[in-house]
Amino acid sequence: MQTPDTERKIQQLAECGPLKAWSVIVSVLGDFCIARHDSISGRDLNALIERIGLTAPTMRVALHRLKRDGWIQTEKKGRDAAYRLSAMGWRETQAVRDRIYATGQPPAGPAQMILAPPSVTAADFAAALPKTAAPLAPRTAILAGPASGLPPDYWITPLDPGTAPAWVADAVAAPDLRQDYTRLTNAVADVLTATPPQDSLSLSAVRVLTLHHWRRLRLRHDDLPDILLGDDWEGARARQIVMTALDRFPRPSPGDLAA
Amino acid sequence: MQTPDTERKIQQLAECGPLKAWSVIVSVLGDFCIARHDSISGRDLNALIERIGLTAPTMRVALHRLKRDGWIQTEKKGRDAAYRLSAMGWRETQAVRDRIYATGQPPAGPAQMILAPPSVTAADFAAALPKTAAPLAPRTAILAGPASGLPPDYWITPLDPGTAPAWVADAVAAPDLRQDYTRLTNAVADVLTATPPQDSLSLSAVRVLTLHHWRRLRLRHDDLPDILLGDDWEGARARQIVMTALDRFPRPSPGDLAA
Structure with missing residues (x-):
């Protein structure tokens, strides 16, 4: 049982x-499937999804859609099912893993000015x-990483950004x-300063909520x-506190959630 | 006396x-006044100016204007006059001397992208x-040297130009x-391959014409x-051949022109 205050902070x-x-x-x-063929049981997944406030029917629809789109695979395990990422799901997840779990600033790799x-x-x-x-003017933009596939008469020069004014910050x-x-950042900070949840399911719910919102935002840029x-x-600043929370609320052992 | 061919090339x-x-x-x-108080005699200047095709009245008007605007000073010397640069004329001339007489490419100094x-x-x-x-887009330009005095919300980043496409070349x-x-370049090359002029005045005229047109173009950018x-x-390419010509046709000794 959580204190109402902790419960409110998880809700937030x-x-x-x-x-x-x-x-x-x-x-x-x-997050939970570290190796290629790791899976999570239907019971664990269900318990977790319900703990963060989604309903069982919503989850069934979502699982159906993910299976149809080739993201996940299911396997009967006695009276339960196990869910794992498909080859495609695994590939897509691996492709962004470094960006999501990087604990520090990305190294200032190459960036380009494109005209x-x-x-x-x-x-x-x-x-x-x-x-x-990020477009900055009608025929001027900047880009992280190498610029390829652009028309040959575009002018691409390496960008050494220095200190960008506010309008450039808004553009990127x-x-x-x-x-x-x-x-x-504020919601995670509030959870971190609250009494920690007492059960494995709530601890995992905090982890999943933190990770999910972080992933959602991080993949937007x-x-x-x-x-x-x-x-x-x-x-x-969000990265810093999210990584602290993921450390504080580690992923549970398999079968630990629906106990 | 020049050959008609050489004369035609000087004319060109x-x-x-x-x-x-x-x-x-x-x-x-x-060009002729190397030290701060060097001067050129009215006779020499007159001979040179007439040799390149300008008239004595045109020269008198120009000298009057330059004196009025504070560029030159005159001094009586017996029945002749001597002309020298004023302090202002000297300062202005010195300020661009390196750009005009540099024999090689300017070192690739700092350049900026301005947004x-x-x-x-x-x-x-x-x-x-x-x-x-050089403006490249409605709110984008590039500049050689440091950028100062621009509004604080302009974004100034160092430019590493690489290979510029044709439209950028046209813009700069x-x-x-x-x-x-x-x-x-073609006219100087033609003079260099012709029979060299035989008299000091014509040699100096070639020098002055080469230098003048070079200076006129070089100060446009x-x-x-x-x-x-x-x-x-x-x-x-023009710099290279102009410098060759200035070497081949050195400035004359004082008093050598109107002899």
């Missing part, structure tokens, strides 16, 4: 943003850019993203905000 | 662009930029500038084209 963490069941399940499988010739319209420019690029990390990070804004922007 | 060199008498006189004084926030109009942006900056060195450089376009653009 849950409300840091949308909890789409299929996306929560991907967060859970990606298009005057003959290119702003619309054509936006269409040609990688999704993660929109104010609503930064607000969401701040909200997550690449390294550009970190490269440009350093370790003092809302996303960097 | 003279026609590489406008020969404004006052500007030619500044070229001559800047203005979306709230700035293209017109305000153009007005805020140093004259030597307009096609008409490059055409003028090519014309000068800063180091940006050299930084971006390397040693294979029209301006770099």
Whole structure:
């Protein structure tokens, strides 16, 4: 049994943003399945999903959808089922693992300034850019990582960002993203200062909620905000407290949840 | 007496662009007066100016204007006059000496990418930029040397140009500038391959014409084209042949011209 205060703080963490069941399940499988063929039992998954406030029917729909889309595989295990990531699900999860679990600032890798010739319209420019690029002027954008596949008459020069003014910060990390990070930071901080939950299920629920909202926000951008804004922007502060929480609330042992 | 062919080639060199008498006189004084108080006699100056095709009345008007504007000073010397640069004329001439007489590519000094926030109009942006900056997009420009005095919300990042596409080359060195450089290169090359002029006055005229047109073009831009376009653009090729010509046709000894 939790104290009402702790319960309220977990609730506040849950409300840091949308909890789409299929996306929560991907967060859970990606977190709990460390090796390629690890699985989680239907009972554990169900207990966890219900603990964070989603219903059993919602979960059934989400599992059905994930199976149909090739993200997960199920296996009968006596009267229960086991869920694991499919090859595709595993690949997609692995591809973003480093970004989600990195405990520090990403190393300031290469970033590019991209300019298009005057003959290119702003619309054509936006269409040609990688999704993660940040447009700064009608024919000027910046991008983290190497720039490839752009038209040959685009001018690509290495970016050495220095100190970016506020309007550039807004262009690489929109104010609503930064607000969401701040909200997550505050909610996680509140949980960390509360009496820790007493049972394994609640501890795991805190972990899953923290990880899920972090993952949701972190996958909305690449390294550009970190490269440009350093370790003092809302996303960097969120990373720091999220990693502290994941440390404090480790993933449970298999079969430990629905006991 | 010159051969008609040599004479024609000198004429062609003279026609590489406008020969404004006052500007030619500044070229001559800047070139012939090595030390602060060096001067050139009225007779020498007159002989030289007439040799390159300007008239005595034109020269008198130009000298009057230069004196009025504080560029030159005159001094009676018996029945002749001596002309020298004023303190201001000397300062202005010294300020550009390195750019005009540099025999090699300028060292690839610092260059900047300058971006203005979306709230700035293209017109305000153009007005805020140093004259030597090259605008590349409505709120994006590049500049050689340090950028100072710009509004604090402008984003200034060091530029590492790499290989610039043709439209960037056009933005930093307009096609008409490059055409003028090519014309000068060809005219100087033609003089260098002709029979050298036989008299000191004609040799000096070639020098003054070469230097004047070079100075006129070189002062139309800063180091940006050299930084971006390397040693294979029209301006770099012109520098090479101009420096060869200035070497081949050295400045005359004082009093050597009107002999």
